[in-house]
Amino acid sequence: MKKLLEISLGIVTSVGGFLEVGSMATAAQAGAAFRFQLIWAVLLGTICIIFLVEMAGRFAAVSHHTIADGIRERFGFTAFLWPLLATLLVNFMVMAAEIGGVAIALELATGIGFQWWALPVAFLAWLFLWKGTFGFIEKGVSILGLVTLCFVVGAVMLKPDWGQVAAGAVPTLPEHDAANYWFMAVSILGASVSPYLFMFYSSGAIEDQWDKSYLGTNRAIAGLGMSFGGTISIGVLIVAALVLAAHGIEQVDDYHQLPLMLIQIFGFWGFVLFVASLGIACFGAALEIGLQQAYLVAQGFGWTWGEDLKPRDDPGFSTVYTVSLFLAAIPIALGLDPLKLTIFSMALTAASLPLTVVPFLFLLNDERYVGEHRNGMIANAAVIFIIALGFVLAIVTIPLQIFAGT
Amino acid sequence: MDLLRDILDKQVVDREQVKIGKVDGLVAEVRPGKPPKIVAVELGSITLARRLGERSGRWMARLAARLGGKRHAEPHRIAWTKVRDIGVDIEFDIDVRETAIFDWQDWLRDHVIRRIPGAG
Numbered sequence: 001m002k003k004l005l006e007i008s009l010g011i012v013t014s015v016g017g018f019l020e021v022g023s024m025a026t027a028a029q030a031g032a033a034f035r036f037q038l039i040w041a042v043l044l045g046t047i048c049i050i051f052l053v054e055m056a057g058r059f060a061a062v063s064h065h066t067i068a069d070g071i072r073e074r075f076g077f078t079a080f081l082w083p084l085l086a087t088l089l090v091n092f093m094v095m096a097a098e099i100g101g102v103a104i105a106l107e108l109a110t111g112i113g114f115q116w117w118a119l120p121v122a123f124l125a126w127l128f129l130w131k132g133t134f135g136f137i138e139k140g141v142s143i144l145g146l147v148t149l150c151f152v153v154g155a156v157m158l159k160p161d162w163g164q165v166a167a168g169a170v171p172t173l174p175e176h177d178a179a180n181y182w183f184m185a186v187s188i189l190g191a192s193v194s195p196y197l198f199m200f201y202s203s204g205a206i207e208d209q210w211d212k213s214y215l216g217t218n219r220a221i222a223g224l225g226m227s228f229g230g231t232i233s234i235g236v237l238i239v240a241a242l243v244l245a246a247h248g249i250e251q252v253d254d255y256h257q258l259p260l261m262l263i264q265i266f267g268f269w270g271f272v273l274f275v276a277s278l279g280i281a282c283f284g285a286a287l288e289i290g291l292q293q294a295y296l297v298a299q300g301f302g303w304t305w306g307e308d309l310k311p312r313d314d315p316g317f318s319t320v321y322t323v324s325l326f327l328a329a330i331p332i333a334l335g336l337d338p339l340k341l342t343i344f345s346m347a348l349t350a351a352s353l354p355l356t357v358v359p360f361l362f363l364l365n366d367e368r369y370v371g372e373h374r375n376g377m378i379a380n381a382a383v384i385f386i387i388a389l390g391f392v393l394a395i396v397t398i399p400l401q402i403f404a405g406t
Numbered sequence: 407m408d409l410l411r412d413i414l415d416k417q418v419v420d421r422e423q424v425k426i427g428k429v430d431g432l433v434a435e436v437r438p439g440k441p442p443k444i445v446a447v448e449l450g451s452i453t454l455a456r457r458l459g460e461r462s463g464r465w466m467a468r469l470a471a472r473l474g475g476k477r478h479a480e481p482h483r484i485a486w487t488k489v490r491d492i493g494v495d496i497e498f499d500i501d502v503r504e505t506a507i508f509d510w511q512d513w514l515r516d517h518v519i520r521r522i523p524g525a526g
Contacts, residue, residue, distance in 0.1 A: 076415055
């Protein structure tokens, strides 16, 4: 019974981590521009992240190391610097995008411009981290995050042609705007396969003191939780395809177009649901990324860390999340367009993947860390596939960025 | 035991299990006709900067001396004889409060963190 509760809690939590500004914005854009044709990218991204999250959890449960600890120890400090710096930078941009998402939700709700909300949002997020415990953040944010299920309900209520939806699960070549199509595919993959997700997950496993008895729980949470998150993304895509395209919106270039998706279905409450979904999902992600920045630095340099400690007992750790949150609020406070920033940072995330995923191939096959629980053939094939995909994405992102424009 | 593989970059804890840093460097004594013997581990930014190159090492040592005074002009060393246990972490029989390793975190706590309400 306790395990069952833990699994369901874990699933809800991973939805909180999965669905954030990146997956919402990219899925909405893809649906509006290409109807169901990019569903395959959401599926592919979801499958990749299931594998990586399962491995991150297994590594932590068996070796009692987080992924960051493992990379530093196994590859040495000079090699560790590259993924460290790349992840810090990507996380900084994604966190700014999440703060922007909350700020947009508040602008929609109040009419006060988003840039005025950036610092208050960062302050509130900081207050949660400063006063909260890991369990409080994990549970509170993720249970509220269930509001995003309204997209799945909406998708079903719109009665899409499920045959066409299923056809979108198979990759096909676009009939128009090929550069834009591929750029969106890359952004969707970046939004689903975020390094912060699996690195955060391994830190969470250590915070929750997992050991080998959690391997089954880990597998269930990784598989079901990420699929659940992917389902909501597909819900967003379907709603965008049916509502936005029907209103002649093929190019989502402004967040103000997005509430229409749910207003069409639920009327005024659709507006409320959209604002709540965007605000809560992005706020939860901002908290997780803020913590992840602190985990990464503290684990990389061996400082005392833990969200359950009082800030005075881990001054280095709490300083990192404090500084990162306020730095990330600055671009939004200066008026940088959150939607542009989101799409750009998702593509950059995809390009940074090889740096954080290549170590998985070594860590999860090293008996000194995972003993008999090392990767099987399928898991290794998945990692190699993700690395290859990551390299392709890293190479194509920049030209696509230029030709597709954001 | 392969020292570079098994010791370098490992998490260091003191006897109270406080995480105090990573094994950033190893100090070995070269003995004629015998394999080198490990005498201490080094921790801290100067050692890390030295791993990136001689120049960054010198630069970091100057910076550390300017910010922290003489006590911080050299990397922190812990004698190898103090090793108590090597497992997930490597435990040394020391108390971090008696070393200079946490000086910067103590400064941060006393001058910044503690002044913010709710720091505990």
